[in-house]
Amino acid sequence: MLQSEIINSWQxxxxxxxxxxxxxxxxxxxxxxxxxxxxVLGDGKRIRPILVYATGQALEVPVDSLNGPxxxxxxxxxxxxIHDDLPAMDDDxxxxxxxxxxxxFDEATAILAGDALQALAFHVLAHDPGIQTSTENRLKMIExxxxxxxxxxxxxxxxxxxxxxGKDLTLPELENMHIHKTGALIRASVKLGAxxxxxxxxxxxxxxxxxxxCIGLAFQVWDDVLDIEGDTDVIGKPQGSDMERDKPTYPNLxxxxxAKQTAMELHGQAIENLQDFGExxxxxxxxxxxxxxxxx
Numbered sequence: 001m002l003q004s005e006i007i008n009s010w011q012x013x014x015x016x017x018x019x020x021x022x023x024x025x026x027x028x029x030x031x032x033x034x035x036x037x038x039x040v041l042g043d044g045k046r047i048r049p050i051l052v053y054a055t056g057q058a059l060e061v062p063v064d065s066l067n068g069p070x071x072x073x074x075x076x077x078x079x080x081x082i083h084d085d086l087p088a089m090d091d092d093x094x095x096x097x098x099x100x101x102x103x104x105f106d107e108a109t110a111i112l113a114g115d116a117l118q119a120l121a122f123h124v125l126a127h128d129p130g131i132q133t134s135t136e137n138r139l140k141m142i143e144x145x146x147x148x149x150x151x152x153x154x155x156x157x158x159x160x161x162x163x164x165x166g167k168d169l170t171l172p173e174l175e176n177m178h179i180h181k182t183g184a185l186i187r188a189s190v191k192l193g194a195x196x197x198x199x200x201x202x203x204x205x206x207x208x209x210x211x212x213x214c215i216g217l218a219f220q221v222w223d224d225v226l227d228i229e230g231d232t233d234v235i236g237k238p239q240g241s242d243m244e245r246d247k248p249t250y251p252n253l254x255x256x257x258x259a260k261q262t263a264m265e266l267h268g269q270a271i272e273n274l275q276d277f278g279e280x281x282x283x284x285x286x287x288x289x290x291x292x293x294x295x296x
Contacts, residue, residue: 003282003283003286006057006283007050007283007286010046010049010050010053010054010063010070011046011049011050013053013063013067013070014046014049014050014053014067014070014071014074015041015046016067017067017068017070017071018040018041018071018074018075019041021071021075021120021123021124022036022037022040022041022120023036025037031105031109032109032112032113032116034105035101035104035105035109035110035112035113036113036116036117036120038101038104038105039078039081039082039101039113039114039117040074040075040078040117042095042096042098043096043097043098044074044078044096045296046074047186047219047287047291048070048073048074048077048185048186048189049070049071049073049074049189050070050283050287051186051189051190051193051212051284051287052066052069052070052073052189052190052192052193052196053066053070053193053283054193054281054283054284054286054287055189055190055192055193055194055208055284056193056194056196056197057280057281057283058208058274058277058280058281058283058284059193059194059196059197059200059204059280060197060280061193061196061197062132064130065130065131065132065133065196066193066196067128067130068124068125068128068130068131069125069131069141069192069193069195069196070192071121071124071128072121072122072124072125072141072145072192073121073145073185073188073189073192075117075118075120075121075124076117076118076121076145076149076154076185077185078117079113079114079115079117079118079121080114080149080154080155080158080185081095082100082101082102082110082111082113082114082117083110083111083114083158084158085100085101085102085110086102086107086110086111087102087107089158089162101113101114118149121145122142122145122146125138125141125142125145126138126142131196132196132198133195133196133197133198134198137195137196137198137200138195140195141191141192141195141196144188144191144192144195145188145192148184148185148187148188149184149185149188152180153180153184153185153188154180154181154182154184154185156180156181157177157178157179157180157181157182157183157184158181160176160177160180160181161177161181161247164177164247164248165246165247165248166246167248168248169248169253170253171253171254174248174249174250174253175217177248178216178217178220179213179216179217181220182216182217182219182220182223183212183213183216183217183219183220184216186212186215186216186219187209187212187213187216189212190208190209190211190212191205191208191209191212194208204276204277207273207274207276207277208273210269210270210273211270211273211274211284211288214266214267214269214270214273214288215266215267215270215287215288215291217266218263218266218267218270218288218291218292219291220250221250221259221262221263221266222263222291222292222294224249224250224251224259225250225251225256225259225260225263226294226295226296227249228251228256229256250262263291263292264292266292267288267289267291267292270288271285271288
């Protein structure tokens with residue numbers, strides 16, 4: 001099976017899992033549930049769930065044991081996008097090629113939808129019967145997702161980002177921001193896939209975590225490149241929006257060519273950390289390639 005076919009099958013699996021766990025639109029409160037489903041089931045890349053599946057594949061974990069963790073991490077991601085787009089934060093009108101949640105519904109509903117999706121993610125990890133790892137590993141999954149989502153992870157990164165608008169950051173400061181804001185949830189995705197394996201070793205987790213750290217940074221560097229070179233109709237948000245808000249970016253610090261070179265260096269480091277996993281990690285390698293070649 002081609003990598004693209006494998007990826008498509010996983011996208012379908014996580015979409016089915018998300019549809020299963022999300023409350024139906026006809027269940028009260030209907031307006032809230034409509035907003036939750038609107039935000040999650042739209043046209044997303046599903047990179048984080050795919051990382052869960054690809055990591056499990058590298059460790060020969062049955063795919064049905066990965067649906068719950070893949071679903072949980074996408075719910076957290078969707079919640080973060082809803083809140084990031086709010087007027088009090090990034091104030092965006094478009095997300096994934098259509099109106100943001102607060103524009104399609106209203107600000108209060110968007111805040112509540114994000115809150116509800118965050119809570120649902122942990123419910124899925126706690127209750128999904130398909131997860132076949134040890135009880136200890138299931139608890140570690142909940143811990144990993146909680147830490148990566150909170151003030152020491154994604155939310156902390158967003159706080160640093162908001163405080164950095166209009167400021168000149170050093171390269172280490174910019175990397176620290178993105179290790180938290182974008183990288184934390186990408187690393188969590190890989191760790192969730194790894195913890196779905198009952199017999200995972202500490203050395204394997206460390207190698208996979210280093211891979212995830214590198215692609216997480218590369219993902220953000222390339223996002224900054226696309227903010228300059230991307231097409232609004234393709235990337236799904238206004239081109240140049242980061243520049244317009246005077247946000248610190250890699251091209252601002254390194255120049256456009258320097259940012260592209262940094263992304264490729266991070267890509268190389270990511271691939272290097274997969275050497276011990278052989279052909280079973282080919283999809284993880286494919287994802288690393290995709291991250292630094294995508295157009296959206």
